[in-house]
Amino acid sequence: MIIPPAACNVLTGSLPGAALWFLCIDSVRRSVRVTIRRRSSVGVVPKIASTVPLLNDDVWRLKKISKDGVFHEALRGAGIFSVQDFLRFYYKDEPALHKILIKATELVWTTIVEHAKKCDPGRELYSFVVEGNNVMLFFNSVYQIVGATFGDNYTPFSDLDDTGKVS
Numbered sequence: 248m249i250i251p252p253a254a255c256n257v258l259t260g261s262l263p264g265a266a267l268w269f270l271c272i273d274s275v276r277r278s279v280r281v282t283i284r285r286r287s288s289v290g291v292v293p294k295i296a297s298t299v300p301l302l303n304d305d306v307w308r309l310k311k312i313s314k315d316g317v318f319h320e321a322l323r324g325a326g327i328f329s330v331q332d333f334l335r336f337y338y339k340d341e342p343a344l345h346k347i348l349i350k351a352t353e354l355v356w357t358t359i360v361e362h363a364k365k366c367d368p369g370r371e372l373y374s375f376v377v378e379g380n381n382v383m384l385f386f387n388s389v390y391q392i393v394g395a396t397f398g399d400n401y402t403p404f405s406d407l408d409d410t411g412k413v414s
Contacts, residue, residue: 306327311355
């Protein structure tokens with residue numbers, strides 16, 4: 248703690264956010280304002296969902312999933328610990344993930360999934376070659392299909408027509 252000199256007249260006060268300040272006026276009428284910030288919860292991770300989740304965030308950081316709550320426990324039991332795990336499971340087998348969160352209403356399910364999809368998957372890509380068809384599929388880091396090559400022609404997934412997506 249900073250202690251003002253004894254020769255000062257001291258005015259104290261507080262600011263929003265638990266900041267403490269004092270004003271020291273010395274004999275020459277020069278004033279100095281010192282602000283001391285205190286944290287009420289140093290080292291404690293807040294139990295709120297982040298605005299945009301990161302891949303390595305704990306799954307409880309998603310909206311509608313509270314830490315150590317019913318959904319968090321169910322996801323942990325299925326081996327889903329991070330947002331990346333959640334999205335990978337979602338893109339591989341959405342019905343199975345929905346079954347894990349069976350107690351979620353349709354609105355809650357949609358909120359959780361839409362919040363998770365806001366996550367930036369990064370630039371990492373995986374490829375899968377379809378034998379005999381001269382086709383290579385590309386997936387991002389959460390196993391969402393992003394494109395395909397047919398022969399030597401690359402096509403983004405969003406540009407494929409329904410027949411290309413099925414075949």
